[in-house]
Amino acid sequence: METETDQIYHLDVGNLLGFNPNHRFPSAPSSREELVKECIEESRKLVQAIANALFNFTSTETNDGPIVQLPPPTTKLPREKHVPRPKPPTKWEEFALKKGIQKRKKDKVVWDEQTDQFKRRHGYDRVNDDNDVPIIEAKATDEPGEDPFAKRLDEKKKRVGKQQKNRLQNLKAAEKAGALPSHVQLAATSLPISGTKSQPKKIGKDELGDVAGLAATSTASGGKFDKKLPGEKPPKKQSKHHQYLPVVAGRGAVNPEKEQTNNVLSKIFSKHSHEILNVGKAINMYNVKKEKKKSGRSDKSGRSDNLKPKKDITKKPANKAK
Amino acid sequence: MMEIRTPKTGKAKRVLEKRAPKLVETGKKTLILHGTKTSATVSSVLMELYRLKKGGAIKYSRRNENIRPFESGGETSLEFFSQKTDCSLFVYGSHTKKRPDNLVLGRMYDHQVYDLIEVGIENFKSLLSFSYDKKFAPHEGTKPFICFTGEGFENVPELKHLKEVLTDLFRGEVVDNLNLTGLDRAYVCSAISPTKVFLTHCALKLKRSGTIVPRMELVEVGPSMDLVIRRNRLPNESLMKEAMRTSKDKPKKKEKNVDQDAVRGKIGKIYMPDQKLDEMHLHDKSKGLKRERKESKLLNEETDSKKKKKSSE
Numbered sequence: 001m002e003t004e005t006d007q008i009y010h011l012d013v014g015n016l017l018g019f020n021p022n023h024r025f026p027s028a029p030s031s032r033e034e035l036v037k038e039c040i041e042e043s044r045k046l047v048q049a050i051a052n053a054l055f056n057f058t059s060t061e062t063n064d065g066p067i068v069q070l071p072p073p074t075t076k077l078p079r080e081k082h083v084p085r086p087k088p089p090t091k092w093e094e095f096a097l098k099k100g101i102q103k104r105k106k107d108k109v110v111w112d113e114q115t116d117q118f119k120r121r122h123g124y125d126r127v128n129d130d131n132d133v134p135i136i137e138a139k140a141t142d143e144p145g146e147d148p149f150a151k152r153l154d155e156k157k158k159r160v161g162k163q164q165k166n167r168l169q170n171l172k173a174a175e176k177a178g179a180l181p182s183h184v185q186l187a188a189t190s191l192p193i194s195g196t197k198s199q200p201k202k203i204g205k206d207e208l209g210d211v212a213g214l215a216a217t218s219t220a221s222g223g224k225f226d227k228k229l230p231g232e233k234p235p236k237k238q239s240k241h242h243q244y245l246p247v248v249a250g251r252g253a254v255n256p257e258k259e260q261t262n263n264v265l266s267k268i269f270s271k272h273s274h275e276i277l278n279v280g281k282a283i284n285m286y287n288v289k290k291e292k293k294k295s296g297r298s299d300k301s302g303r304s305d306n307l308k309p310k311k312d313i314t315k316k317p318a319n320k321a322k
Numbered sequence: 323m324m325e326i327r328t329p330k331t332g333k334a335k336r337v338l339e340k341r342a343p344k345l346v347e348t349g350k351k352t353l354i355l356h357g358t359k360t361s362a363t364v365s366s367v368l369m370e371l372y373r374l375k376k377g378g379a380i381k382y383s384r385r386n387e388n389i390r391p392f393e394s395g396g397e398t399s400l401e402f403f404s405q406k407t408d409c410s411l412f413v414y415g416s417h418t419k420k421r422p423d424n425l426v427l428g429r430m431y432d433h434q435v436y437d438l439i440e441v442g443i444e445n446f447k448s449l450l451s452f453s454y455d456k457k458f459a460p461h462e463g464t465k466p467f468i469c470f471t472g473e474g475f476e477n478v479p480e481l482k483h484l485k486e487v488l489t490d491l492f493r494g495e496v497v498d499n500l501n502l503t504g505l506d507r508a509y510v511c512s513a514i515s516p517t518k519v520f521l522t523h524c525a526l527k528l529k530r531s532g533t534i535v536p537r538m539e540l541v542e543v544g545p546s547m548d549l550v551i552r553r554n555r556l557p558n559e560s561l562m563k564e565a566m567r568t569s570k571d572k573p574k575k576k577e578k579n580v581d582q583d584a585v586r587g588k589i590g591k592i593y594m595p596d597q598k599l600d601e602m603h604l605h606d607k608s609k610g611l612k613r614e615r616k617e618s619k620l621l622n623e624e625t626d627s628k629k630k631k632k633s634s635e
Contacts, residue, residue, distance in 0.1 A: 014496070015468070015489065015493055016466065016505075017468045017469075017493075018467070018468070018469045018470070020469075020470070020471045020472070021473055021475065022473065023471050023472055023473070024472075024473060025472060025512065025513070025514045035514060035520070036542070036546070039471060039512040039514075039520055040522075040540050042469075042471040042512065043469035043471060043510040043512070043524070043540060044538060044540050046467075046471070047467050047526070047540065048537070050467060051505075051535055052535050054500075054502065055534050055535040056534070059502065064501055065501045065503035065504070066503070067499050067500065068499065068500050069498060069499060070497060070498060070499065075486075076566055076568075077486065077489065077490050077493075078429065078490075078557070078566055079347060079431065079565050079568075080343075080347050080350050080410040080430070081344075081410075081431070082431075082564065083345065084343045084344065168326060171326060182338050182341070183328055183335045183338045183339060184327070185328075186324050186326060186327070187325045187327050189324070
């Protein structure tokens with residue numbers, strides 16, 4: 001909308017938005033009320049401009065009033081969430097694409113040959129229900145002891161399990177591409193403790209017993225008076241292992257404490273026995289003793305005492321090594 | 323071991339699908355909350371904003387101590403709330419000595435903080451203090467006019483940012499069809515100085531004028547306040563590019579019961595409801611219609627006589 005003073009308003013009719021970039025507010029406003037009045041007056045002009053555009057659109061009359069088709073908004077505003085990512089094709093879809101298999105629309109109701117009527121394809125009372133077969137004829141390849149009905153059930157279970165696995169794989173691939181459907185959540189049920197995706201090891205009987213014992217110690221009495229389940233072993237001794245010998249021996253029995261200390265002593269002596277005996281001195285004494293014995297026999301022929309050194313009787317004799 | 327979890331009720335499924343990212347987006351919801359301390363002005367501003375945006379806003383009443391929008395770690399709580407309530411706009415009010423009467427307006431992209439702008443509130447006038455003729459009071463949930471005046475909105479980058487955030491906040495839903503009788507409110511924002519914006523809410527009065535277009539008049543009804551720009555944080559370039567990305571083609575709506583054939587051309591199927599012949603009304607023997615039938619009888623006689631004349635000629 002152009003006015004005389006060449007003011008162009010930026011109008012976005014789709015958003016009912018008007019912008020007047022040319023108006024200059026006085027830097028020193030006269031009064032608050034004047035300022036407010038001025039703002040409202042300018043906005044009134046903008047609203048009038050938008051309304052001019054709006055009411056000139058072709059309107060359709062309805063019960064509530066005239067309805068007008070709004071043009072799409074022109075101001076670009078950021079999105080709230082990301083653009084939905086395309087889902088990667090599933091394994092079957094890839095295969096179908098490669099082989100050129102077209103999707104065919106199936107009817108909900110199918111003609112049943114056996115009962116000569118239309119039956120639904122899935123659900124209650126369906127066509128070709130696996131469970132409804134009364135007689136399965138035996139083939140030449142069948143073993144005599146096998147139950148064909150049980151075999152059919154098994155096969156169905158296997159098929160269902162395979163389908164579940166495939167579905168999980170497809171969903172995982174979709175999650176990787178960031179395109180998981182909004183109503184589906186993939187949750188990890190049992191988290192592995194290690195970093196690998198391996199199954200957690202199954203706990204054995206002994207480990208269970210240990211763990212149960214550990215848990216029992218958290219009770220007020222340390223698990224001593226807990227009721228034991230049938231088959232549960234009594235708890236292993238949990239405290240420190242001390243062994244005290246009786247101080248007083250019984251009748252006829254050896255004093256065990258004395259014997260223990262003796263054993264300890266003898267062990268010590270035997271280990272350090274080479275340090276207890278002074279071997280050099282022992283050899284000297286033995287030699288001296290030997291020589292004395294020899295000299296004692298040879299000395300009895302009669303030598304004058306005057307040549308022998310006189311013994312000082314005041315001096316005490318030295319301690320001889322035994 | 324992975325487990326596939328799907329919703330067990332239809333309602334839960336619908337809620338999840340509503341929250342999923344769509345190609346064409348509709349209205350953003352607003353989360354209104356406050357921090358450790360709020361003054362009277364801030365709490366009344368938050369309350370009135372909530373009333374203005376009644377259909378698409380959620381207000382939390384407890385105080386949140388660990389939300390600090392401009393700090394790196396203080397946004398986790400906000401992001402969690404945004405995910406919980408599926409809100410992508412938030413208004414956080416607080417009052418401290420350093421920043422009195424503080425309001426932080428923010429937007430989220432994929433439940434992560436996209437951008438923030440912090441304003442201070444001055445000269446607040448509550449909507450209860452305005453007296454006007456209650457006939458013109460705007461109804462709840464109507465689409466508003468938004469008017470920006472002032473060159474500041476173009477020249478000053480902070481004001482430009484504020485303009486964008488206010489547009490997002492007040493816009494409401496993006497609609498194709500608009501009922502012209504339901505136009506009754508306008509938001510007036512004027513940049514009175516390079517740092518101040520005057521914001522007020524007015525009701526619309528449509529007066530008769532000579533042409534189809536009525537004369538618009540604005541009557542101030544709602545809260546009015548001065549917003550002083552304090553801080554702002556613009557989104558980083560890559561995030562902005564991603565958020566502004568729009569898909570050009572609209573999803574093709576499948577036209578039902580219409581078929582194109584090479585031989586016959588365009589064919590449409592019309593499904594007739596069951597005609598209950600026992601309960602069908604036959605003659606409407608009310609007096610008013612008798613006159614019509616008489617008149618039509620007369621007309622038929624005339625045409626018959628004309629035909630006879632023609633055939634005779």
